[in-house]
Amino acid sequence: MAASSDPADQPEHEPTGDSGLLPAELRSWMRLLAAAGAIEQLLRSRVKDVMGVSHDEFLVLCLLADQPGATLRMTRIAELLGRPKTRLTYQVACLQHAGLITKNAACGDRRGIEVALTDKARRLVSESTRPLADAVSQAIAQTACAQRYTQLHDLLPVPPDPDTEGHTPEKRA
Template identity: 30%
Template sequence: MTPEPLTADEIAFWRALNRAMLALPRALDADLLRSQRMSMSEYFVLMLLSETPGRRLRMSELAAKCTLSLSGVSRIVTRLERSDLVVRERACADGRGWDAVLTDAGFRRLEEAWPDHLASVRRHLFDHAEGLDLRSVTAVMERFATDAPEPTPCDEGEC
């Protein structure tokens, strides 16, 4: 079966979404690196850990929440460990796996970076979203994320 061709509006949306998916993370990452010497990936890991009970997540769960491979998130956690922002501990539940645990220093570092990150998100995203029904757009983005396949080692350049 031949798929139905995209309409002009669908093509325009697809192209704009493609540009935004590339440009927005780069802009946010560049701002954080410039102002905080922290990558967006590092910030995201600290943020996710700060929002969980006990400020800890099993490494595999953290990878899934970051939509990264286990080795990809492990590299980020290793960088954060070097700065004493995160530590790895045996998983509380079964002792077989490892948890990433946000340290007090990591939480303070996240608090320091948050105002710069917030300003960047406002400037690069929400200043351009005036008049949008954010709840509807959020629902669409959540459906995209839910339907996306899990990353594979090849996605991380490990093939």
């Protein structure tokens, strides 16, 4: 019996030119999703070990930490995370119970709820996120093929130099 030439039986390779069924944009998107999925899997266990919160709760903390005022409306958090509002309500309740966030009525809209980090959460994020960021860099290196590593890695900001903390990092060369 002859060896199968079915594409599903062939080793994975990177399609070049028009040989693939997907346009380059969709192929790139699928690679990005695969890399993001691998990173998310890695972070799920590390976040719990390092910070004591679930991955989804970690995402809420990161969104709040990255805001200029460190406050967001719950509806905006749900939109940014692509999560149902009911699921977010549970996560916010867990974070509030842990003393990591506060909830207040939105100014000028009594129906809206704004969420903010507590000082305890600021310390936790400040102390815990560098090892997690390093894990993201390692995961990118492991999931991206060699020629794509630099392109994916360039999406990440340059970590601040401890000697120049507070200064704007320069773009990677």
